[in-house]
Amino acid sequence: MARQLDYPTIREIFTRFQAAEPEPQGELEHVNAFTLVVAVALSAQATDKGVNKATRGLFAVADTPQKMLDLGLDALTDHVKSIGLYRQKAKNVMKLSQILVDDYGGEVPNSRAALQSLPGVGRKTANVVLNMWWAHPAQAVDTHIFRVGNRTGIAPGKDVDQVERRIEDHVPADFQRHAHHWLILHGRYTCVARKPKCAACLIRDLCGFEDKTL
Template identity: 65%
Template sequence: MAKIIRKTAPKKTASKSQPAMAQRAGKSRVQSRAKPAQEKSAKKAAAKSVPKRAAAKSPGASKGGAQAVKPWTAAEVYEAFSRFRKANPEPKGELEHLNPYTLLVAVVLSAQATDAGVNKATRALFAVADTPQKMLALGEDTVRDYIKTIGLYRNKAKNVIALSQKLIAEFGGEVPRTRAEIESLPGAGRKTANVVLNMAFSEHTMAVDTHVFRVSNRTGLAPGKTPLEVELGLERVIPSEFMLHAHHWLILHGRYTCLARSPRCELCLINDLCRWPEKTV
């Protein structure tokens, strides 16, 4: 009787490559988990090895931004403005004008423009239109032609016509004498109102332009992060007897001495009182 030989299927053996792949994948996962921790440790080690640097100065510290300084004493403030008064008893603004109305128009036109540039344009304009009525008679197109050398002249021409209309309609053609009313006019803001009130009506207001802002912060006289903060700070510290001309003294000081770049510290009347750490005297 013939023997029946049964063939058994060969046993499947795990591929040698599969454990190796699994091992490598597991190792990779472990390494990926460990990597952030290693990087974190490396950063900590690097931080310890590098000596701490001195705190960097904020850009505003040298350009006019607010900085923590020792406040001026009342005696120092009085001394500073006494020197300004002695050097220039009757300071004048550099915007040319004929009356409160032309002053208002000139200040509105001076936004983002120099006084010299505004004066060049307004000499001819004010020769033919020095009242709201005459300005309206010229019309927006003609006003635009007169002031086209000034930045943003198209929008400014619209504002000049609009504010002239409002002056006639609501204020009898006269420039109002309150800050709120002046600020209600097209193109006029708080600084415009303060300039007009001070220069036209001798009010003790403080208009803060880029020069006043820089001088107040750099010297430490009235540090502030905004023009309004500086304005209120100056009004708190400046004695009343100086307030009529304080705005002009600070503007002129910033324009010709305490320059944004390369301030002329050697010529400064108050360099011994100034708190700026980078002053050159």
């Protein structure tokens, strides 16, 4: 774990991220808030690519909670069987669809507490939906962001909650909206787990990682 970087260094890091990718986008395919919730819930312990492959056909026939209920558990399960833990995830999607129909008029709520009350939706999922759909400056810390936060010194922390708080506390406000996407993309494609691509890294001179690769 690198030590916490200072404010000017973090501002310069995100200035570079922004210059390289002004409007970073999440990679999960969706057409509305409901399909985003479903996609993110399905993505736990799975790749975005794998989820997208499974949900293209699913969302073509079930892009609302009521349509998902009408589709039924068996058909939903068949659509997502290529995804890890698909049986439990399919059950959660059916349960959350029923709750959305019964309690929210078929609409996805835009509060973290309400989202987290849905089956299969944790804090990370809720934060992704708040950030991507409603443009809230919410920080969804996954394994990539946890690694980048600790390795670089942008947001070191012993657990995901601490890393989330340190991103909120140390990343300048004008970068909060896209911080989670810049960090996840950096971790996914450059600051990878086993052999980080330090030679190609646009923040290598600012990063606190001591064991940089050549």
